[in-house]
Amino acid sequence: MTKHIGIFGGTFDPVHPGHIRCASFVRQYCQLDSVRLMPCHLPAHRASPGVSAQHRAAMVQLAIAGHNGLALEALELEKTSPSYTVDSLTLLRQREPEVQWYFIIGMDSLGYFKSWKDWQQILQLAHILVCQRPGYSEQSGDAPELLRQFGQPDLASLRQSDSGGILLLPNPLTGISATAIRQQLQQHTLAADSLDPAVLNYIQTHRLYQAL
Ligand SMILES: Nc1ncnc2c1ncn2[C@@H]1O[C@H](COP(=O)(O)OP(=O)(O)OP(=O)(O)O)[C@@H](O)[C@H]1O
Ligand SMILES: O=C(O)c1ccc[n+]([C@@H]2O[C@H](COP(=O)([O-])O)[C@@H](O)[C@H]2O)c1
Secondary structure: OOEEEEEEEEOOOOOOHHHHHHHHHHHHHOOOOEEEEEEOOOEOOOOOOOOOHHHHHHHHHHHHOOOOOEEEOOHHHHOOOOEOHHHHHHHHHHHOOOEEEEEEEEHHHHOOHHHOOOHHHHHHHOEEEEEOEOOEOOOOOOHHHHHHHHEOOOHHHHOOOOOOOEEEOOOOOOOOOHHHHHHHHHHOOOOHHHOOHHHHHHHHHOOOOOOO
16 A cells, blocks of 8 residues: 655754644644654755754654654755755655655745745655744745645645645644744743753753854
């Protein structure tokens, strides 16, 4: 039987409950066998994070512990070149040709998706699942045109084909960002429930995100 696997790519600097809630929701709502969180090594599109890919992956590993069906995809950590999604999905298709792939992004990412390397090819390799995110509308940036061209009304329609569809998801909103968390860690104002306790412990043990 064909496996259906979601790939949730991110800088995860650090991974936060917004990511984990989205990943769990998508897995259940889209009936995926699993969702793999894939930390990028060298983001192609933004400044390199101050925290190494190994640390960011270790925090992802801690954050997914105990969450059924969530896993770490370490593929981009193995490479020293910039982490382009099209390259990663191509490699995944080569390694696991029997799988049907879904790439998961937040609404902010959909807004600039047409600037991604070979974005049309990404849509030949996978479907795109889009999580709602507070402050980001489906009316801005590239989103309206992409949804007009590739949007699907529901999961059943999306599943009519192997790739090339975009589905907006009705996920519960979580107003958390890694940027805000990094700032709050530096200013010692982080609310207790803003991070998984194991991730916070890791950050403190390794003295990450400290004020310069
Ligand atoms: N709270 C959230 N709700 C929905 N999607 C989110 C949320 N946080 C992040 N995402 C999505 O997760 C993916 C990875 O995000 P990333 O690791 O860059 O986190 P971030 O919080 O956006 O970080 P930063 O503030 O550093 O940009 C992106 O596609 C992003 O849109
Ligand atoms: O391949 C690209 O050109 C590309 C451009 C921007 C973002 N991405 C991917 O989108 C995912 C989310 O990125 P970010 O910056 O929101 O963490 C992550 O897996 C990135 O590698 C990919």
